[in-house]
Amino acid sequence: MQDVDAGATKPDPVCRALYVPMRDGVRIAVDVWLPAGLPADERIGTVVRATRYYRAKAHEGVTDEARFWTERGYALVLIDARGSGASFGWRTGEFSQSERLDYGEVLDWIARQPWSNGRAGTVGASYEGNTAELMASLGNEHLRAVAPLFPDYDVYEDLVVPGGMRNWRFLDTWLVMCRAIDGIDGAAEEALAMERQLGEPMWEQLGMTWEQQLTPKPVDGPDGPALRAAAIRDHQRNVDLRPELAAMRFKDDAIDGFAWDDGSLFPLRRATGRAGVPMLTAASWLDTGTANGSLARFVTLDVPQEAYIGAWSHGAEFTVDPFAPADQRSDLQRPELLERIREFFDRHVQRGEPARPGRTLHYYTHGSGAWRTTGTWPLPEVEAIRWYARDGGELAPTPPTEDDAADAYRLDPTASAGETSRWGTAVSAGGNVVYPDRAEEDRKLLTYTSAPLERDVHVAGTAVVTLALSSTREDGTVIAYLEDVAPDGRVTYVTEGHLWLATRRLAGHDEPHRVLRTPRSYARADAAPMTPGEVEEVRFDLLPTSALLRGAPPADRAGRRRREPFRAGAGRRRGDLHDPPRREPSLVRRRSGRGRDGLTNRRGAGGVWRRAAGPSTAGQATACAYLATASASISTPKPGPGGSSKKPSTTTGSGPETSLRNSA
Numbered sequence: 206m207q208d209v210d211a212g213a214t215k216p217d218p219v220c221r222a223l224y225v226p227m228r229d230g231v232r233i234a235v236d237v238w239l240p241a242g243l244p245a246d247e248r249i250g251t252v253v254r255a256t257r258y259y260r261a262k263a264h265e266g267v268t269d270e271a272r273f274w275t276e277r278g279y280a281l282v283l284i285d286a287r288g289s290g291a292s293f294g295w296r297t298g299e300f301s302q303s304e305r306l307d308y309g310e311v312l313d314w315i316a317r318q319p320w321s322n323g324r325a326g327t328v329g330a331s332y333e334g335n336t337a338e339l340m341a342s343l344g345n346e347h348l349r350a351v352a353p354l355f356p357d358y359d360v361y362e363d364l365v366v367p368g369g370m371r372n373w374r375f376l377d378t379w380l381v382m383c384r385a386i387d388g389i390d391g392a393a394e395e396a397l398a399m400e401r402q403l404g405e406p407m408w409e410q411l412g413m414t415w416e417q418q419l420t421p422k423p424v425d426g427p428d429g430p431a432l433r434a435a436a437i438r439d440h441q442r443n444v445d446l447r448p449e450l451a452a453m454r455f456k457d458d459a460i461d462g463f464a465w466d467d468g469s470l471f472p473l474r475r476a477t478g479r480a481g482v483p484m485l486t487a488a489s490w491l492d493t494g495t496a497n498g499s500l501a502r503f504v505t506l507d508v509p510q511e512a513y514i515g516a517w518s519h520g521a522e523f524t525v526d527p528f529a530p531a532d533q534r535s536d537l538q539r540p541e542l543l544e545r546i547r548e549f550f551d552r553h554v555q556r557g558e559p560a561r562p563g564r565t566l567h568y569y570t571h572g573s574g575a576w577r578t579t580g581t582w583p584l585p586e587v588e589a590i591r592w593y594a595r596d597g598g599e600l601a602p603t604p605p606t607e608d609d610a611a612d613a614y615r616l617d618p619t620a621s622a623g624e625t626s627r628w629g630t631a632v633s634a635g636g637n638v639v640y641p642d643r644a645e646e647d648r649k650l651l652t653y654t655s656a657p658l659e660r661d662v663h664v665a666g667t668a669v670v671t672l673a674l675s676s677t678r679e680d681g682t683v684i685a686y687l688e689d690v691a692p693d694g695r696v697t698y699v700t701e702g703h704l705w706l707a708t709r710r711l712a713g714h715d716e717p718h719r720v721l722r723t724p725r726s727y728a729r730a731d732a733a734p735m736t737p738g739e740v741e742e743v744r745f746d747l748l749p750t751s752a753l754l755r756g757a758p759p760a761d762r763a764g765r766r767r768r769e770p771f772r773a774g775a776g777r778r779r780g781d782l783h784d785p786p787r788r789e790p791s792l793v794r795r796r797s798g799r800g801r802d803g804l805t806n807r808r809g810a811g812g813v814w815r816r817a818a819g820p821s822t823a824g825q826a827t828a829c830a831y832l833a834t835a836s837a838s839i840s841t842p843k844p845g846p847g848g849s850s851k852k853p854s855t856t857t858g859s860g861p862e863t864s865l866r867n868s869a
Contacts, residue, residue, distance in 0.1 A: 215241070215272070215276050216241035216242065217241060217267045217272075218238045218239060218240055218241055218267065218271050218272065218275035218276075218281075219238070219239050219240075219241060219243075220236055220237065220238050220239075220267070220271065221236070221237045221425060222234070222235070222236050222237075222261075222422060222423070222424045222425045222429070223235060223237070223424050223425060224293075224424055224432075225310070225311055225314050227287075227306075227307055227310055228306070228310065229303075231287060231292070231293050231294040231303075231307075232292065232293045232432075232436075233284060233285065233287060233292045233293075233294075233307055233311065234260065234284075234285040234290055234291035234292045234421075234422075234424055234436070235260065235282055235283060235284050235285070235311065236260050236261055236281075236282070236283040236422070237280065237281075237282055237318075238271040238274070238275055238280065238281040238282075238283075239275065239280050239320060240275040240276070240278065240279075240280075241275070243320060245319070247320070248320065248321060248322035248323075249278055249279060249280055249320060249321070249322055249555070250278075250279055250280070250321075250322050250324050250325065250326065250550065250554035250555045251279065251280040251281070251282055251315050251321055251324070251325040251326070251554070252274045252279045252280070252281050252282070252325070252326055252327075252328060252550065252554070253282045253283075253284065253311070253312070253315070253325050253326070253327045253328075253337075253340075254270075254281075254282075254283050254284070254327065254328055254329045254333055254337075255283075255284040255286055255308055255311075255327070255329065255333060255336040255337075255340075256283070256284065256285065256286060256289075256290075256329065256332065256333050256336070257285075257286040257288075257289040257290070257296075257299075257332055257383065257386075257387075258289075258290075258332065258333075258386060259285065259289075259290045259386065259421045259422065260283035260284060260285045260290055260291075260421070260422065261283065261421070261422040262418050262420065262421065262422060263418075263420040263421065263422050263423070264418070265422060273543070273547075277547055278555065279550070279554075279555070280315075280318075280320060280321065282311070282315055282325075284307075284308070284311055285421065286304055286307070286336070287301075287303055287304050287307050288387065288439065288440055288442075288443050289386065289387055289421075289440070290421040290422075290436075291421045291422060291423055291424060291429075291432070291433045291436050292436060293435070293436045293439050294439055295439050295440060295441075295442035295443050295444075296387070296440075296443040296444060297444055297462070297463075298444060298446065298462075298463045298467055298468075299332075299446070299467070299468045300335060300336070300339060300467060300468055301467070304336075305339055305340075305342075305343065308336065308339070308340050308343065309340070309343045309345050312325055312340070312343075312345045312347045312348055313345070313347065315347065316347040322555075322557075323347055324347060324349045324553070324554045324555075324557055325347050325348055325349065325554060326348070326349060326350035326351065326352065326549075326550045326553065326554040327340050327341075327348065327350075327351045327352065327353075328351075328352040328353075328354070328546055328550075329352075329353065329354065330354040330355050330487075330519070330520045330521075330635075331354075331355050331356070331519060331520065331631065334353040334354045334355050334356035335353065335356045335357060335468075335470060337351050337352060337353040337354075337356070338351060338353035338356055338470050338473075338477070338484070338486075339470065339473060341353075341477050341480055341482040341484065341508075342473035342476040342477040342480060343476075343480070344476065344479065344480045345480075348480075348482055349482065349483075349553040349554050349557070350482065350483050350484075350485070350549060350550055350552075350553035350554055351482055351483075351484050351485075352484070352485045352486070352487075352546045352549065352550075353470075353484065353486050353487075354486070354487040354488075354520070354521070354542075355487060355488060355489065355492055355495050355519050355520060355521075355631075356470060356486075356495070356498065357468065357469065357470070357493075357495070357498065358469065358470045358471050358495075358497070358498025358499070358501055358502055358718065359469050359470075359471050359494075359497070359498055359501070359718065360465060360468040360469045361456045361465040361466075361469070361727065362456075362494065362497065362727070363493060363494030363495060363497045363498050364493050364494060364631070365450070365465075366454075366456070366465075366727075367493075367494055367703050367748075368682070368702065368703030368704045368705060368708075368745060369454075369682070369703070369704060369705025369707065369708040369727055370682055370684075370703045370705055371454075372493070372628055374628055374629055374632060375493075375628070375631060375632050376447075376450060376451075377399065378399065378632040379631075379632050380445075380446055380447050380450070381395055381396050381399050381447075382396055382632075384396075384443070384445065385419060386419065387437075387440045387443050388419070388437035388440050389440060389441060389443060389445075390441060393419055421433060444461075444463070446463065449461065449463055453465065454729075455708075455727055455728055455729040455732065456726065456727035456728060457726070457727075457728045457729060457730075458729060470498070470502075471498075471501065471502075471716065471718040474505065474506055474717070474718065477506060477508065478506055478507050478508055480508075481508050481509075481560065482508065482560075483508065483509035483510070483511075483549075483553060483560040483561070484502075484508060484509065484510045484511070484512075485510075485511045485512075485513075485545065485546055485549045486499055486502065486510065486511070486512045486513065487499075487512075487513045487514075487515065487517075487521065487542060488512075488513070488514050488515075489514065489515050489516065489517040489518070489519070489521070489525070490514060490515075490516060490569070490571065490700070490748075490749070490750050490751065491516065491517075491518075491525045491527070491627045491630075491638045492517060492518060492519045492627060492630055492631065492638070493519070493627055493628060493630070493631050494748055495519075496514050496748065496749050496750075497722075497748060497749060499512055499514050500514075500582055500667075500721055500749055501718040501719070501720070501721065502718070503564055503566055503582055504582055504720060504721065505717050505718050505720060508560075509560040509561055509562055509563060509564070510564040510565070510566075511549065511564075511565050511567070512564070512565070512566045512567065513537075513542065513545075513566075513567045513568075514566070514567070514568045514569065514751075515535075515537060515568075515569045515576075516529075516535065516569045516571055517538065518630045518635050518636060518637055518638050519630040519631045519633075519635040519636075520539065520634075520635035521538050521539040521542050521635075522538070522539055522635045522637075523538070523635075523636075523637040523638070524538060525637065525638040525639070526569075526571050526572070526574070527571060527640045527697050527698050527699070528571055528572040528689075528697055528752075529574070531637065531639045535569075535574070537569075537576065563580065564580065565578060565579075565580055566578065566579050566580070566582055568665075568751050569751065570663065570665075570751045570752060570753050571699070571750065571751065571752040571753065572689075572752050572753035572754065572755065573753040577751075582666075582721075583665070583666050583721070584665050584666070587665065587666060590602065592655065592767075592769075593605055594612070594653040594769070595653070596610060598651075598652055598653050598654060599653060599654065599655075599656075600653040600654055600655040600767060600768065600769060601655065601656070612651055614650070614651035617649035617650075619649065620646060620649040620650060621646070622701070623639075623640060623641065623646075625637060625638060625639040625640075626638065626640065640697070640698035642695045642696060642697075643688060643696040643697070643698055644694055644695060644696045646696075646770075647688075647696055647768070647770050650770035651770065652768055652769065652770040653768065653769050653770075654690060654766050654767070654768040654769075655766045655767040655768070656766065657692075657756075657757055657765060657766050658754055658755070658756035658757065658765055658766065658767065659756050659757065660756035661753060661754065661755055661756045662753070662754045662756060663751070663752075663753050663754075664687075664699070664750060664751065664752045664753075664754065665750075665751045665752075666721075666749055666750075666751075667721050667722060667746050667747065667748075667749045668687070668700075668702075668746065668747040669723055669744060669745070669746055669747075670683075670685050670702060670744065670745055670746070670747065671742065671743070671744045672742070672743045672744075673740050673741070673742055673743075674706075674735075674740065674741055674742075674743045675735075675737075675738055675739060675740045675741070676706070676735045676737060676738075677737050677738065678735065678737060679734035679735050679736075679737065680705075680706055680707050680734055680735060681706045681735070682703065682704060682705050682706060683703065683704045683706065683743065683745065684701060684702070684703050685701060685702045685703075685745075685747060685769065686698065686699075686700070686701045686769065686770055687699040687700050687701070687747060687750075687767070687768075687769060688767070688768040688769070688770065689752075689754050689765060689766075689767060689768070690765060690766040690767065690768045691765050692757075692765060696768060699750060699752050699754075700747050700748050700749075700750040700752075701747060701748060702745055702746050702747035702748060703745070704743065704745035706735055706743065707732045707733065707734065708725060708726075708727045708731070708732055709733075709741070709743050709744075709745075710725070710726075710731045710732070710733060711723065711724050711725060711744065712724040712725050712726045712731070721749070722746050723744050723745060723746050725745075754767060
């Protein structure tokens with residue numbers, strides 16, 4: 206979080222750029238910003254941000270970030286991670302053990318400086334949010350508060366391979382970008398070629414032109430540029446993770462000592478809990494899967510927490526409530542969030558106040574414009590609701606009456622989640638998340654739509670989709686969306702969920718941080734092909750949300766409805782997750798009066814949902830299904846002027862056939 210309002214003009218802060226030697230002789234580049242005119246006998250707290258994207262660029266002078274913190278009485282220390290920027294060493298992976306130990310040594314070094322009061326707090330968004338939180342696991346006595354913003358608590362499920370589907374937009378873009386930033390020979394040209402191929406101004410999105418700004422700031426002194434060049438020569442040994450990650454399809458895969466968990470925060474839960482450092486965290490319902498991680502941390506990590514889950518893009522630059530105009534600003538975005546972090550640091554870093562026990566979650570509800578606060582999750586007032594797909598594309602709270610029925614769908618290869626979806630904001634420097642009216646997309650999908658809602662429904666939590674599925678292929682993926690249908694026909698995205706069918710097996714024992722999710726390992730040993738023609742029960746989650754779907758009085762039947770569509774993916778499209786299939790799959794969803802098909806919410810969370818299914822890997826079949834149901838937190842304020850509906854839909858293609866069936 207660097208772009209902040211510096212407020213009134215004050216004398217520029219003072220900066221020193223220098224190397225701090227580590228235990229193994231590797232030199233780590235840091236910038237130390239101090240308030241102008243700081244008395245020699247004054248001791249102040251320190252704000253720390255560690256990055257692998259340059260602590261500063263070569264041409265930068267005084268930044269808004271430096272002004273913000275120094276004008277509020279703090280020292281600011283910026284760190285180039287090992288093997289990046291102007292730091293020496295090389296990267297054996299992301300968030301390596303060496304990198305973690307470096308941060309502890311820098312914290313110790315800060316505490317020894319004559320201007321330090323011996324207390325520090327860490328802050329950062331995205332990668333820097335991960336570094337902030339991993340420092341909390343070190344048990345360092347000088348670290349008194351951490352503010353991880355939009356980190357990846359479970360990098361496999363919440364960012365890179367959600368539901369077993371690879372987020373190629375992130376992998377293709379981020380890995381190439383990092384190699385260019387690290388100064389790897391030929392990587393800048395490769396990044397520019399990708400930019401031309403995607404038609405996306407990658408470097409402009411990052412606030413830089415590559416010719417000018419692929420150069421980190423050197424340390425002070427006449428030897429600074431030469432030392433920077435020597436450090437970049439070290440970087441040539443940085444591991445290229447692209448071939449490893451391409452081969453690591455399952456969550457327990459590891460190659461050359463690198464595993465998915467190495468980039469995640471949940472494996473550090475016990476160490477972080479023992480350290481007990483208070484946290485202020487931020488995530489978004491529509492920023493990849495960061496809300497999943499925020500809720501997992503909130504319910505399982507026993508440290509003082511003040512958590513925010515908003516309607517934000519990655520980094521909180523934009524408000525991204527799909528029910529509000531795309532350019533609407535809320536009263537809590539990045540500047541306001543930064544002020545709350547400053548107040549948090551004032552307590553623990555400047556004044557040294559002890560941590561306040563307990564956990565508090567502040568969450569935004571889409572469609573209401575309102576923030577709410579709770580000390581527990583799932584919400585205690587949640588009521589479980591089950592919805593069923595019925596004949597004629599109906600979505601209803603009562604089971605279908607047919608003994609056996611099927612819905613067929615063939616893939617429309619142009620169907621897409623859009624180019625400004627939740628999966629792109631993390632690689633577009635926190636770009637806006639915009640879901641336009643999806644009515645046209647729904648015409649390409651198999652959808653199920655409810656009758657108009659008679660009252661307002663607050664959907665809060667994680668919904669579960671349960672399908673009875675058969676397929677003519679051994680593999681595929683399922684994608685489900687929840688949508689709101691307005692009286693004028695506008696269709697609004699609410700959330701989505703995914704499952705690679707090879708990973709459909711439920712786990713008997715699950716990781717503690719997955720307590721709110723359907724038990725699943727995503728392990729290679731648990732993977733299994735589908736048996737063509739055989740009906741299986743398949744269960745998966747939608748990403749958590751909090752949304753208000755407006756109802757209508759009984760006299761007004763032209764109200765809003767709820768919809769769930771089904772879709773099969775058709776190629777590696779920007780905004781989508783899947784790989785291109787070699788043949789277009791088809792989908793058949795079967796219904797029966799047994800009532801086993803539909804969406805249910807586990808542990809009391811969830812709500813009104815839309816779902817879709819799609820393919821994830823080349824040459825594999827794809828099932829797309831949108832089903833809507835889940836348990837929801839339901840409130841009944843006075844009815845709005847018009848009700849809504851909810852709607853599900855499905856898509857498939859020519860080729861193999863997949864069935865969704867209600868079975869006993």
